[in-house]
Amino acid sequence: MKKIGMIGGLSWLSTAEYYKRINEITQSVAGGVNSARIVLESVNRQDYVEAVIDRQDEQAACAQIERSAHALQAAGANFIVIACNDVHRFVPALQPKLDIPFLHIAEVTAEAIKAKGLKTAAVLGVRKTMEGDFYPAILTDNGIGAMIPNEDEKRFIQESIYQELVQNRFLDETRRAYQRIISELAARGADCVALACTEIPLLLAAQDSPLPAFSTTELHCRAAVAMALADA
Structure with missing residues (x-):
């Protein structure tokens, strides 16, 4: 081993x-x-x-x-x-x-999304992840488009991670807000979501997501x- x-x-x-x-x-x-x-x-x-x-x-x-x-x-x-x-x-x-x-982690995630035949992944994480190029580049290499949340959505996700999730605070209202954001990304064309912050899956289980959700941690x-x- x-x-x-x-x-x-x-x-x-x-x-x-x-x-x-x-x-x-x-x-x-x-x-x-x-x-x-x-x-x-x-x-x-x-x-x-x-x-x-x-x-x-x-x-x-x-x-x-x-x-x-x-x-x-x-x-x-x-x-x-x-x-x-x-x-x-x-x-x-x-x-x-x-x-x-x-x-x-992004290569592993892209391979899993590709294996499911999905084509457009919304990427949720801290700003460095959402605004960086490593997820879009690796997804693109696997034939998958990357959808990034809008500015208001990015601000909420960033603040919730830093002010709540990494401080061991997991609130139902925050979970519902993530569900709304994912639903809005679905309406804009995403067919799946990469939970691209290792704390997000601790808040939102895959079965609770409006779109097929990929826990990058798992x-x-x-x-x-x-x-x-x-x-x-």
């Missing part, structure tokens, strides 16, 4: 869900009382937020993730999962500096287990 290197702490809530689901899936697939081999490098979210939001210093934020990635490599990880969607924007810059691969965890068990 390969050793999974996990960059977590962004937030601790989704990191805990990653640890739980990876081990649940490992036991289900491998049987017995098998559990995953995981080494965790937990980033201090406060340091990351101060770099990204307060100082808007992308280079400093990337450097934090690079230090964690090198620590995982030194600890013997065979590959790296980042338990956060928007941090994957740094992967193209970081991958050439490492000897082990990243398992990219897809990433399943792909991590498959990669860890491959050729085991």
Whole structure:
């Protein structure tokens, strides 16, 4: 079994869900009382937020993730999962500096959407994800269009993630607001939705979405287990 290197702490809530689901899936697939081999490098979210939001210093934020990635490599990880969607924007810059691969969350998500034959995915996440190019580019490579929420919708999603979800607050009224946003995106032509923030699936279960919903957390965890068990 390969050793999974996990960059977590962004937030601790989704990191805990990653640890739980990876081990649940490992036991289900491998049987017995098998559990995953995981080494965790937990980033201090406060340091990351101060770099990204307060100082808007992308280079400093990337450097934090690079230090964690090198620590995982030194600890013997065979590959790296980042338990956060928007941090994957740094992967193209970081991958050439490492000897082990990243398992990219957007690639895993795009493959799952493509397998269902869906064509236009609404992308919900923090602004760095919704306004960045890595999700649209990877979706396009898989023959899938990306639909981004409008400005009011983006503002609500961003604020709900930072002010509620990462602080372990999950409100029914926020869940209903997400359902309304997804319904409006459906009316504008989306045929599915990528829950492209690892905290959103903790608020909105796939069965509660007005459109077919893809939990990036669940897809990433399943792909991590498959990669860890491959050729085991």
